[in-house]
Amino acid sequence: MTMAMPNLQVSDCYNLKPSLTSLFAPRLLHCPLTQPHLRFISKASLQQSHHSSSSPSTFVNRRQLISQTASLSLSVATLSALQLPAKSEEGLSEWERVYLPVDPGVVLLDIAFVPDDLNHGFVLGTRQTILETKDGGNTWVPRSIPSAEDEDFNYRFNSISFKGKEGWIVGKPAILLYTSDAGESWERIPLSAQLPGDMVYIKATGEKSAEMVTDQGAIYVTSNRGYNWRAAIQESVSATLNRTVSSGISGASYYTGTFNTVNRSPDGRYVAVSSRGNFYLTWEPGQPFWQPHNRAVARRIQNMGWRADGGLWLLVRGGGLFLSKGTGLTEDFEEIPVQSRGFGILDVGYRSMEEAWAAGGSGVLLRTTNGGKSWTRDKAADNIAANLYSVKFINDKKGFVLGNDGVLLRYLG
Numbered sequence: 001m002t003m004a005m006p007n008l009q010v011s012d013c014y015n016l017k018p019s020l021t022s023l024f025a026p027r028l029l030h031c032p033l034t035q036p037h038l039r040f041i042s043k044a045s046l047q048q049s050h051h052s053s054s055s056p057s058t059f060v061n062r063r064q065l066i067s068q069t070a071s072l073s074l075s076v077a078t079l080s081a082l083q084l085p086a087k088s089e090e091g092l093s094e095w096e097r098v099y100l101p102v103d104p105g106v107v108l109l110d111i112a113f114v115p116d117d118l119n120h121g122f123v124l125g126t127r128q129t130i131l132e133t134k135d136g137g138n139t140w141v142p143r144s145i146p147s148a149e150d151e152d153f154n155y156r157f158n159s160i161s162f163k164g165k166e167g168w169i170v171g172k173p174a175i176l177l178y179t180s181d182a183g184e185s186w187e188r189i190p191l192s193a194q195l196p197g198d199m200v201y202i203k204a205t206g207e208k209s210a211e212m213v214t215d216q217g218a219i220y221v222t223s224n225r226g227y228n229w230r231a232a233i234q235e236s237v238s239a240t241l242n243r244t245v246s247s248g249i250s251g252a253s254y255y256t257g258t259f260n261t262v263n264r265s266p267d268g269r270y271v272a273v274s275s276r277g278n279f280y281l282t283w284e285p286g287q288p289f290w291q292p293h294n295r296a297v298a299r300r301i302q303n304m305g306w307r308a309d310g311g312l313w314l315l316v317r318g319g320g321l322f323l324s325k326g327t328g329l330t331e332d333f334e335e336i337p338v339q340s341r342g343f344g345i346l347d348v349g350y351r352s353m354e355e356a357w358a359a360g361g362s363g364v365l366l367r368t369t370n371g372g373k374s375w376t377r378d379k380a381a382d383n384i385a386a387n388l389y390s391v392k393f394i395n396d397k398k399g400f401v402l403g404n405d406g407v408l409l410r411y412l413g
Contacts, residue, residue, distance in 0.1 A: 097407065097410075098139075099406075101140070102129055105126075107125055108408060109159070112160040122167075127156075128148070128156075129142075130142070130148075131143060132183070156172045157170075159202045162182075163207075164207075166179065166207070168204055170202045171199070174195060177189070189225070198214060199212055205221075209221070210222055215258045215259050216236065234288040237290050238255065239289075249294060260272075260301075277295075277317065280292075280314075293331050297333065299316040308371075319338065319341075322334060338375045338377075339377045343364050347359055347391050349393050354371050359403075363387075386407040387404050389403055
């Protein structure tokens with residue numbers, strides 16, 4: 001007996017009290033980041049005691065020489081100190097870091113721009129972080145949404161999407177925001193308590209229409225501003241695995257009921273990785289349930305997504321990168337050598353058919369200009385003390401890399 005996915009209607013969600021409240025850290029005060037003060041000690045001071053026993057004439061000559069040398073060293077050190085804040089930015093030939101007014105420890109999760117005005121965009125993150133830009137991403141300011149601040153929850157805003165002037169935001173604990181005026185104002189849409197899982201992704205698809213995915217594999221669509229949601233899948237992932245476990249899906253018996261990652265192609269296809277990375281699943285519009293697939297590699301899967309040509313890329317734990325053979329759905333992958341320094345690669349974003357960027361732990365940043373056949377490392381990004389979780393290209397001229405501790409890189413081209 002399979003478990004069907006319920007259709008959802010609006011209900012009052014303001015009385016819901018999720019038990020996960022205690023897991024969310026309280027909000028911290030915004031504090032400006034300051035550079036540490038540099039202290040220089042004169043060589044003369046360090047060496048004075050060493051020369052105190054020298055003859056008077058020798059002591060005077062050495063003292064003068066040491067004093068001059070110390071002054072020169074101090075001047076050089078001072079000039080070097082003045083350049084320290086800009087060192088990391090100068091080394092990034094294709095990217096620059098944009099400093100954000102966020103609390104330490106904030107992880108950036110998604111970014112989107114209004115299609116009719118690519119200077120106007122929003123970036124989301126943990127600890128109820130919503131930032132807004134109106135100059136293309138050069139500067140960002142915190143955005144307050146009263147309808148998302150009327151409860152004692154510290155929301156994790158997972159996904160944002162625009163279509164025209166209409167936009168959607170989803171987060172955890174369950175929250176859905178909608179705008180019809182390009183983000184000038186946001187309305188909170190109540191959600192049903194029957195929603196299976198946490199909302200992790202939303203895609204604006206048309207006028208008053210959107211597609212929403214939860215971490216339990218439920219896919220819902222709406223065409224009336226989110227007041228009603230229709231299930232696009234007829235059974236849960238757990239029910240699908242129980243029905244197909246005899247077909248030989250390795251690791252299906254260890255499925256914990258949630259996805260680790262889920263990514264959507266431009267034509268509406270999905271690929272998702274199980275929470276343990278044992279296998280992956282795909283879904284295409286019109287299919288009644290997710291299709292499970294064995295992983296083609298020995299190491300567990302970290303993330304998967306779609307290439308610009310319609311094929312798949314696959315990342316494994318420990319820094320491996322694989323590309324599917326061909327452009328359709330397949331379980332046949334080949335490994336591509338990459339210089340990840342042993343750190344995991346966490347995401348891949350395509351700028352064009354041939355150029356893509358991969359990002360990962362400890363500032364790993366890789367680039368390909370031949371569709372993924374070979375990759376080179378941007379060594380300057382090694383100095384960024386953060387994990388880079390997501391690569392997002394709005395178009396071929398506007399792209400961003402999102403990381404932890406509020407790290408945001410902007411593509412320069």
